[in-house]
Amino acid sequence: MSNRAVLEVIALDEEDAVAAQTGGADRLELVTDMAADGLTPSLVGFAAIRAAVDIPLRVMLRLTDGFAAGGPRGIDALVGRALELRAAGADEFVLGFLTPDGEPDLVAVERLIAVLDGARWTFHRAIDRAADRDGLRKRLADLPGLDTYLTAGAATGVDDGLATLKAETARAGEPGYEAQILVGGGLRLDHLPGLRASGLDAFHIGGAARPQGWAAPVSADAVRTWREALDA
Template identity: 70%
Template sequence: MSKRAVLEVIALGAEDAAAAQAGGADRLELVTDMAADGLTPAVSTVAAIRSAVDISLRVMLRLSDGFGAGDVSRVVRAARELRDAGAEEFVLGFLDADGTVDLSAVERVVEVLDGCRWTFHRAIDHAADRNALRKQLDGLPGLDTYLTAGSAAGVDDGLPTLLAEAARRGEPGYEQRLLVGGGLRLEHVPRLLAAGVDGFHIGGAARPQGWDRPVSAPAVARWRKALDGD
């Protein structure tokens, strides 16, 4: 591959961010409250992380556990506050009760992002129909990435789906980067790279001592080395 694969690491604060950058991360996903699988961080936290590192930051727009949008006006308000504070990239994704994409909620938030690049997160792994979701979102401004394990159960189960979607890259609804995360392990990397996957997302794998300890720069460096084929 002519361009190296993107390594995105979850960061909860400035200490995480600095360690992830030192280990070779290209980008950070900024969240709070991993007990709820990652919610929108405070503006002050985003500002502190922005001051600590110079790599790309994608900020989560998710105010409660689950994949429903909840009060969309609150999400829109959070997005506007983060934009006003200088955030330039985001992560979001909403489903309705029957597992289809909540297009009106997504569109309302994306409108406030005003062309900023964003990732549709692992809500896709809980969708009733992944292909239909991609087709419905196709053409939305700024959407350049899907964060997915290929399955709600994780990469072990989702690998066949990931490989099939990688093979469709460039088709309508499949132009976006596949950012693989969710139970991702180093042994998955060679097969995914060989299939042309060029985005990898880690959270717990960057924290060998658990979520109550900060990101480990050496752990991130092991992933950087694997992605670079060293």
């Protein structure tokens, strides 16, 4: 196995997806509506991207802004969307829900992973809003399919989370710390040397892949700059 770092890029449509793959992305996170920080894409959108690229796709399961699942009705709606996406061929997902007091919403998470049927998934930046990061990790540790945490180390972004990211990386393999850390949230190129030196090996970009902003598509050149920095 090589020590090549994983580069995941947010894609909103097939144009983004093709540009990201061309630039060297290893995986895409599929979302819609970045004004709400990324919601579940449509089945049509998923199918178009799946047909356009051949790298792995992680599909967001999130129907409203924030980190609440939306109670029983919200969870039912999420389960319905997950079943549709799974039937359409989606085989990797991104999810994460908290209760109002910042605990992991195990009811929502367990309902969803039951229908994901063994698919691999990322617990996203809800961890950065958790009341107790270590407690959250230990409570999720034995859930099937969980292989990644998308985290900046802090709710405010990587600048404030560097010490946490490095400390959690040092615990790799301990109970609750088996999943790969995927660094994202205010990540910049100048963070990479220090993060790589600490042993971090997976990185997630959204806005950094779009020099013209979210209204413009992913730039293959911008993604390539990140790929080259990670491979240096």
